[in-house]
Amino acid sequence: MKLIYQGKTKDVYSLADGNILLKFKDDVTGEDGVFDPGANQVGLQIEGAGQAGLRLTKYFFEILRDKGIPTHYIDANVENAEMIVKPATMFGNGLEVICRYRAVGSFLRRYGMYAKEGQSLDGFVEVTLKDDERNDPPISADGLDMLGILTLKEYEEMKQLTLTVSEVVKIELAKKGIELYDIKLEFGRIGEKGEVMLIDEISGGNMRAYKDGVYIEPLELEKLIVS
Known part of the structure; x- marks a missing residue:
């Protein structure tokens, strides 16, 4: 896989099959060491934050899939904090x-x-x-x-x-x-x-x-x- 973008809380990789892999990180947004989901910068690291974010994301995306609501979600590996998705513009x-x-x-x-x-x-x-x-x-x-x-x-x-x-x-x-x-x-x-x-x-x-x-x-x- 090839790294194509490094974000604040996720890194983005392209896969050989054309899909995208999102790697969730433990970096979270905030200021002065205080967590703030609305902040525009990484403020601190919280151990397990990447897995926790993905676990909840997987939970909701699979509910949406069962309801026929269109998303980019394909699959997720919570242990590795990785999610495979369709490429989007x-x-x-x-x-x-x-x-x-x-x-x-x-x-x-x-x-x-x-x-x-x-x-x-x-x-x-x-x-x-x-x-x-x-x-x-x-x-x-x-x-x-x-x-x-x-x-x-x-x-x-x-x-x-x-x-x-x-x-x-x-x-x-x-x-x-x-x-x-x-x-x-x-x-x-x-x-x-x-x-x-x-x-x-x-x-x-x-x-x-x-x-x-x-x-x-x-x-x-x-x-x-x-x-």
Whole structure:
């Protein structure tokens, strides 16, 4: 296999059969040695973080596969912290799509004039550009279309997939008495027809989840869901 990209929390390799191997690392994002899933830099290493992230990702991707929801997932080896996926083309230099069920984080910072902390939201979907230099600015569907990043049709497909996937995750967490506040997803074009599909991962570092009003750390969330 050939290394094609080194990311903050995963390394990406191309395989001889044309598929892609993602190697999950124990590096996690944060600042000053404190874990923060929303940070744009690696802040520390947590032993077992790579395996934990993959274990939860495998769990959710296989549920989605059973439901016929399109993703890039093929297989995973948790012990080796490796996941094999279909090759995908990113939208521009990458997008992050957030589905929000509670007003927290950057949503509250932006819209605090109107929103109250923890206010219920009905699956609010927003898109940001993956751009560390500009702090991942939010962008509208029209902006994405005008800049040639994706079409309005692709945006609508991505939005509907976001709502579908997020609802699946929300329901699974609720089975354990856990409430999903928000989740960050990524999408790409896959196959000859460029079908819009879910890519990357679904781990504790990509969501805010609470139990009895208390925030659950990503590694603890994996234990609660998968064990």
